[in-house]
Amino acid sequence: MAIIKRTCIDSIKDKVNILDVVSPYVVLKRVGASWRGLSPFNNEKTPSFFVHSDKNIFKCFSTNNAGDIFRFIQLKENLSFSESVEFIARKFNISLEYESGGGTQQNVSLKKELFDIHAVATEFFVQQFFENNADGEKIRKYWEDGRHFSLEVAKEFNIGFSPPNASSLAKYVCRKPFSLESLKQSGLFYFREQETDPLKFRSRFRGRLVIPIRDIQGRVVAFSARQTSLTPQDDSSFEAKYINSPETPIFTKGHLWFNLDRARTAIKDTERFLMVEGQLDAIRCWVSCLHCVIAPQGTGITENQLNMLLRYSPKVDCLLDGDRAGQKAAFRILPLALKIGLDIRFLVLPEDSDPDELLQTADGLARFNAIREQAKDPINFAIDLFFAGKQNISVPEKTEILNKIFEIISHCESNTNKLGYLNEAIAKLGIDRQSAEKDFWNYLNKKTSHRVEPPIERDVKEKSHNRKLTSLEYEVLLLMLNYEYLDIPFSHTINPDWIEPDTMQGRLLVRFLDEIREGNWHGVKHLDELLSDDNEKNYIASLRYEDVNVENPIQAANACIRALYQNFIKKRITHLNIEINSTPFTHKEKLHQLQLELMKLRQLLTKNIPAIQITPIKENLTD
Incomplete structure (x- = not known):
């Protein structure tokens, strides 16, 4: 696969606002300088997903995912980085440039090819639906007279027709240079496993009304095909009223709604x-x-x-x-x-x-x-279904129904909701409340491995959310990401030995400072190249998301440098004290040398503390 040019990726970042990328997936509401909505990555009731449009970054506090437009699409569409770039470029009509001399159809990703194949297939099916021939007239008559829809509705939903001829779709699709692998994985054809000539592929849908299935972005990813009088009897799925696309790399039926x-x-x-x-x-x-x-x-x-x-x-x-x-x-x-x-x-x-x-x-x-x-609410609907039209229900039957209701209610995570639904069932069935509640909690205790107690009403005070503890390495990274003119001075001033290497912040800071010293640092925009896994990407994106408003960044930088330096000296002093205490009193010369070293270290705590010096550029002022 060809490598997309870095300049092209930077251009897409500059042109595409993250709000336009996220909005199809999340309903966002403005909150100050940010936008907030329910997480697109998990189930939640309280919004914890934020988008900072000025920084073009998102942050999901419930999953700890964070990043830019490409990272968001990678997570939501399960794509690689290059596939996410292609995805966004296609959506926003941006041309891609490749290092190897251009993005031919053979170079683009499999998923992009599959989207393109489905777009071409949709075009073919629609053409066949409106074709001025006998089959076209029959399928339109079925649509208008049999299904009672207008042709305008057919156009609106791109309703199509797959002709009985088994090879017609393959001939149409193969006018484009799609790869053999993508055609085989499209789900549109039947073929022998060893077949290498796509023109010999047979259409999955023959003589059927075809309904395109679209994903949340409106892209066709699959089809549902309804049997008609034009469906040939030799078709392997002739008896089926509907046949659907199989699951493919771009279509999972359990992840999509028509x-x-x-x-x-x-x-x-x-x-x-x-x-x-x-x-x-x-x-x-x-x-x-x-x-x-x-x-x-x-x-x-x-x-x-x-x-x-x-x-x-x-x-x-x-x-x-x-x-x-x-x-x-x-x-x-x-x-x-x-x-x-x-x-x-x-x-x-x-x-x-x-x-x-x-x-x-x-x-x-x-x-x-x-x-x-x-x-009907859930409980009333369920009980009516269990009654099955019976007017008089016996006590054993009510008990059986109540146990089924217990099973349904047990899926609620909220005890308040459990009690609410239980009260509805009690009222509907006309049974004793106290006994039913006791039976319910006994049922839950049998079902779960830990004891479940009935909820006790109490005053609940809102918890205060303390600001998370941060390290000095964290503070330096925060300054580097938000005030890039500090990056080189930091690299010249901070000794790697001062940094705690056993934390993610420490490892990242050492890595970034090394890259700057070696001349391989290309700024915050290109940080992804230096990050080795998703945890690091989420962490750095979270730092970039934070609103940082430091009155004097140079002063803040020197405060971090001073603290890192002094912490390093204090650790050396601690280790030296341990060595002094463990040295026998008879080793006077060694003790003397250790004491001298200890004095020097204590002096270093307050003298010759390293600091960065940046001379502000003064503007020429005229009277």
């Missing part, structure tokens, strides 16, 4: 996501002005997917099909939703109906709003 790239921009603080089962249900909701709609990639919703929603809104309404299977699919979401603190409600459709059918009726939107007004 339409989230659009819905996240429509969500507001007071609105809720609307979760439906399939892509066509989601498109129907969208054209019915329900723009916060999303759909999973299959029924197996993951904790990762639910955490993605928390970045934009903690509120979700679940609208799955009205049959028993749809309700059970909704029920499977419950433990995960309660575990991460999602405010989830369930909209129950009439039996044997789905969102697509409901919203196609003349009063569909009004009927939907009526259903939404009757939304």
